[in-house]
Amino acid sequence: MSNVAQLTPENAKENTNDMIEINDSSRGLNYDENLLFEKEFTDTPGVDLPKPEGIKSRTGQPTREKIGIHQVSEPQVVRHFVRLSTKNYSIDSGFFPLGSCTMKHNPRLNEKLARLPGFAHIHPMQPESTVQGAFEVMHDLQNWLGELTGLPGVCLTPAAGAHGELAGVMTIRRALLDQGKTEKTIMLVPDSAHGTNPATAAMCGFKIRTIPTKETGRVTVEAFKEALGDGKDIAGMMVTNPNTCGLFETDIAEIVDLLHDAGGYFYCDGANFNALVGKIRPGDFGVDVMHLNLHKTFSTPHGGGGPGSGPICVAEGLKPYIPSPLVIKEGDTYRLERDGERPTTCGRLKGFQGQFGMHVRALSYMMSHGADGLKRVSEDAVLNANYINAVLKDDYHAPFEGPVMHEALFTEKYQKQSGVTTLDIAKGLIEYGMHPMTVYFPLVVNGAMLIEPTETESKAELDRFCLVMKKLAQDAKIKGADYFHTLPQSAPATRLDELKAAREPKLRYKPEAA
Numbered sequence: 001m002s003n004v005a006q007l008t009p010e011n012a013k014e015n016t017n018d019m020i021e022i023n024d025s026s027r028g029l030n031y032d033e034n035l036l037f038e039k040e041f042t043d044t045p046g047v048d049l050p051k052p053e054g055i056k057s058r059t060g061q062p063t064r065e066k067i068g069i070h071q072v073s074e075p076q077v078v079r080h081f082v083r084l085s086t087k088n089y090s091i092d093s094g095f096f097p098l099g100s101c102t103m104k105h106n107p108r109l110n111e112k113l114a115r116l117p118g119f120a121h122i123h124p125m126q127p128e129s130t131v132q133g134a135f136e137v138m139h140d141l142q143n144w145l146g147e148l149t150g151l152p153g154v155c156l157t158p159a160a161g162a163h164g165e166l167a168g169v170m171t172i173r174r175a176l177l178d179q180g181k182t183e184k185t186i187m188l189v190p191d192s193a194h195g196t197n198p199a200t201a202a203m204c205g206f207k208i209r210t211i212p213t214k215e216t217g218r219v220t221v222e223a224f225k226e227a228l229g230d231g232k233d234i235a236g237m238m239v240t241n242p243n244t245c246g247l248f249e250t251d252i253a254e255i256v257d258l259l260h261d262a263g264g265y266f267y268c269d270g271a272n273f274n275a276l277v278g279k280i281r282p283g284d285f286g287v288d289v290m291h292l293n294l295h296k297t298f299s300t301p302h303g304g305g306g307p308g309s310g311p312i313c314v315a316e317g318l319k320p321y322i323p324s325p326l327v328i329k330e331g332d333t334y335r336l337e338r339d340g341e342r343p344t345t346c347g348r349l350k351g352f353q354g355q356f357g358m359h360v361r362a363l364s365y366m367m368s369h370g371a372d373g374l375k376r377v378s379e380d381a382v383l384n385a386n387y388i389n390a391v392l393k394d395d396y397h398a399p400f401e402g403p404v405m406h407e408a409l410f411t412e413k414y415q416k417q418s419g420v421t422t423l424d425i426a427k428g429l430i431e432y433g434m435h436p437m438t439v440y441f442p443l444v445v446n447g448a449m450l451i452e453p454t455e456t457e458s459k460a461e462l463d464r465f466c467l468v469m470k471k472l473a474q475d476a477k478i479k480g481a482d483y484f485h486t487l488p489q490s491a492p493a494t495r496l497d498e499l500k501a502a503r504e505p506k507l508r509y510k511p512e513a514a
Contacts, residue, residue, distance in 0.1 A: 019474070019478075020467070020470060020471045020474055022432065022467060022468065022471055032492040033080065033083040033084055033087070033492075035509060036070065036072070036077070036080055037070060037509065037511070038511075039070045039072050039076060039080070087492075089435050091104060091105055091106075094433065094434060094435060095434060095435070095453075095457060095461050095464075095465055096435050096454075097429075097434070097435065097436070097437040097451045097452065097453060097465060098435065098436070098437050098438040098450070098451075098452060104296070104299065104454040104456060105299065105454070105456040106299050106300065106301050106361070107299060107364075107365065107368070109364060109368060110299060110300070110360075110361040110362075110364040110365055111361070113360055113361070113364045114357045114360040114361050114364070118133055118134075119133075119134065119137075119356070119357070119360050120357070122134055124351075124352040124353065128334075128335050128336065132333070132334055134356065135327050135334030135335070135336075136334055137359060137360055137363055138156055138327045138334075138353065138356070138359055139327045139328075139329055139334055140363055141154075141156065141311075141359050141362060141363045141366075142154040142156060142311075142326070142327060144363065144366050145292060145311055145313055146313060148277060148278070148281065148366075148374070149270075149273075149281055149282050149283055149287070149290060149292070149313040150281030150282060150283025150284050150287075151281075151282065151283045151287065151288075151289075151290065151313035151314055151315055152313075152314075152315075152316055152319065153313065153314040153315070153316065153318060153319035153322050154311060154312070154313050154314075154322075154326075155167060155311060155312050155314075155322045155323050155324075155326060156309075156311045156327075156353060156354050156359060157311075157323050157348075157349045157350050157353060157354045158291065158309070158310040158311060158312060158323075158349060158354060159308065159309065159310065159350065159354055159355055160293075160308035160309065160310045161196070161269075161271055161291060161293045161296075161308060161310040162196040162200065162310070163310050163349065164270075164291025164292070164293075164310025164311060164312050165196055165197065165200040165238075165267075165269065165291055165310075166200050166203065166204070166349075167291070167310075167312045167322070167323050167346075167349055168267055168289040168290065168291050168312045168314070169187070169200050169201055169203075169204045169206070169236075169238075169267065169289075170204055170323070170346040170347070171289055171312065171314060171318055171321045171322050171323070171346050172204075172235060172236050172265045172267065172288075172289060172318075173204050173205065173206070173235070173346070174321040174344070174345075174346035175265070175317075175318055175321045176235055178320075178321065178344060181235075181263065183232060183233055184232075184233055184234060184235040184263065184264070185205075185206060185207055185233055185235065186206065186207050186208075186209050186233045186234050186235060187201035187206040187207070187208055187209070187235055187236055187237070187238060188209050188210075188211055188224075188227050188228070188234060188236070188237040188238070188259075188264075189201065189208055189209070189210060189211065189237070189238050190210070190211045190212075190213050190219050190239060190240075190243070191210050191211065191212055191213055191214070191443075191444055192213045192217065192240075192243055192244045192245055192442045192443075192444045193238060193239070193240060193243075193244065193269070194240060194244060194269060194271065197238040197240075197269060198210075198238075200238075201238060206235055209227050210227075211223050211224060211227045211237075213243075213245075213444060214444050216400065217243070217245040217247050217399065217400040217409075217444070218243065218245075218247055218249050218250060218251065219239060219243075219249055219251065219252075219255060220251060221251050221254055221255060221258075224237075224251075224255045224258065224259075225258065228258060228259070228262060230262075231258075231259075231261070231262025231263065231264065232262075234259070234262050234263070234264040235264060235265065236259070236264045236265035236266065236267055236288075237255075237259055237264060237265075237266055237267065238267045238268075238269060239252070239266070239267070239268060239269065240268070240269035240271055240272055241268055241269075241272070241276075241282075242272045242275050242276070242405035242406060243272070244272075244441070244442040244450075245399075245400060245409050245442055245444070245445075246385065246404040246405050246406060246407035246408060246409050246450070246452075247400060247402075247404065247405060248275075248405050252285055252286070253285050253286065256285065256286030256287075257286070259286075260286065265288040265289060265318075266286055266287050266288045266289070267287075267288065267289045267290065268282050268287040268289070268290035269290070269291065270282070270290040270291050270292040270293065270297075270313075271291075271293050271296060272296075272405070272406060272407075273290075273292055273293075273296070273297045274296055274297045274377070274378065274381050274406055274454070274455075275378055275381055275382055275405040275406035276378055277297055277374050277375070277377060277378045278371060278372075278373075278374035278375030278376075278377065278378055279375055279378050279379070283313075283315060287315070288314065288315045288317075288318060289312060289313070289314045289315070289318060290312065290313055291310045291311065291312045291313075292310065292311055292312075292313065293308060293309070293310055294308070294309040294310070294311065294358050294359075294361075294362040295308045295309060295358065298361070298362040298365045298366060299361065299362070299365045300355075300357075300358040300361040300362050300365075301358075301361070308355070308358070309354060309355040309358035309359065309362070311354070320342065320344040320345070321344055321345065321346050322345065322346065323345060323346055323347060323348060323349045324337050324339075324341075324342055324345040324347070324348055325337035325338070325339075325341075325348070325353075336353075376455075377455045378406075378455070379455075380455035380456075381406045381453075381454055381455040382404075382405055382406055384453040384454070384455065384457055384462060385404050385405065385406050385407050385408050385451070385452065385453055386403055386404055386408070387453075387459070387462060388408045388451055388453060388462060388465070388466060389403070389404050389408035391466045391470075392408070392410065392466055392469055392470070393410075395414070395469065395470050395473035395474075396410035396411070396414060396415075396449065396469070396473060397410060397411045397412075397413035397414050398410055398411075399411055399445045406452060406454075407450055407451060407452035407453075408450075408451045408452075409442075409445065409448060409449070409450050409451075410448075410449040410451070411445050411446055411447045411448060411449065412425070412446070412447030412449070413446070413447070414473070414476075415473065415476040416447065418476045418477055418480050418481060419480060419481030420476040420480070420481050420484050421447060422439050422440060422447040422448065422449055423439065423440075424476075424481065424484035424485070424487070425449065425469075425472055425476075425484075426439050426449075427484065427487040427488055427495065428468075428472040428475070428484060428487050428488075429468065429469075429472070430487070430488040430491055431487045431488040431489060431490055431491070432468045432471075434465065434468060437449050437450055437451045437452075438450035438451075438452070453465075
């Protein structure tokens with residue numbers, strides 16, 4: 001029996017039949033906490049009030065002898081909510097292998113600055129003269145984003161990535177209409193794209209033409225030419241680079257030249273800019289429009305529905321068409337664009353200025369890192385993903401050869417031979433106190449397991465994750481599907497009937513009959 005306490009690239013690749021044993025302490029103190037309404041009545045409530053005497057009811061309703069609130073003490077209440085809080089898996093308690101898409105580390109410095117009274121306690125209806133500091137932050141952020149992307153036109157309004165997509169495609173549509181190119185009605189979208197890409201294009205009135213990528217995981221010149229046709233009806237192309245398979249689009253420069261020759265615009269989904277920031281400017285390889293997820297690349301909080309922030313950056317020729325208002329500097333004074341000041345704008349997206357708290361956090365992150373630090377961020381993100389890819393590629397099937405960018409993609413192909421699926425592996429990670437990776441996406445491969453470690457995870461944490469993944473791969477061979485269908489065993493809620501939960505959800509608490 002071997003107990004691998006520390007995984008290294010050398011011993012991780014050794015083929016061994018020894019059983020991997022993991023002495024894991026993450027399963028202890030895992031409370032199965034009931035609802036507060038299910039707590040027992042006690043004689044020691046947290047509040048001791050005298051019984052009211054001689055008070056006449058003003059509602060006209062009969063007096064109730066019991067109101068049904070359980071009499072719990074302060075320690076019971078505090079422990080109840082603390083235990084509930086431990087059920088919220090967070091980056092502060094463990095590793096998120098699904099990466100920046102949902103959660104990555106947020107430096108506490110950013111939080112401190114966002115909570116300064118001059119930022120946290122202002123109101124969007126205040127006179128401009130009283131919020132000059134906030135405008136300066138936004139103006140500086142516009143400049144930073146323009147410099148990092150090589151795209152000088154920046155609008156901070158969009159409240160999330162998908163909102164940024166909408167702003168970007170609206171900008172393209174407004175430019176085409178202004179140029180009288182009404183025949184350009186087709187948006188090209190790879191089949192590996194985020195689902196919001198074709199949805200956004202359709203919302204803006206475009207028809208979708210899909211570019212297949214299944215053979216290489218990338219858009220090839222040949223596939224693009226076939227989708228482009230004569231180019232007369234092509235409005236643009238939406239591509240994520242690096243793409244959703246974790247791969248850099250190696251033919252992108254040639255493809256963009258062909259697109260531009262046909263009069264189309266290149267929209268780059270900037271969701272994965274985390275892998276490029278400081279290394280290359282998207283404007284330099286032909287991007288016309290892109291959105292940036294500040295919560296992914298620049299650390300602002302995200303997850304659980306938001307708040308996100310999705311500014312767009314555009315090339316010089318599209319600046320007249322981006323949403324309004326922008327923050328403008330005149331001398332030493334900052335102001336917002338006035339309504340009607342830029343008639344070519346595609347319009348206003350929000351009542352106010354996006355997620356201002358996110359703007360403070362993102363600028364704090366950029367200024368604390370500097371240009372050299374942001375470059376190191378992308379280098380570390382790519383290094384971590386390639387480390388995981390190298391350690392696990394003998395245990396899990398990697399559908400595409402070669403190095404990856406910021407995330408490693410595997411499939412269930414090897415485990416499926418034992419009847420074990422991607423969902424089973426995800427449940428196994430829960431058994432070891434880890435959040436599962438992104439599962440079943442991208443759809444271009446079967447049983448996808450998409451692992452994005454981000455730049456802030458240590459080698460020790462990556463080693464622990466890889467050790468658990470290798471253990472699960474070994475268990476799939478030896479113990480088979482029946483064992484995995486019992487996982488997780490140590491969590492308060494074990495294997496659920498997810499189909500029944502989706503079709504017959506229990507949405508209301510019903511006390512048991514006395």
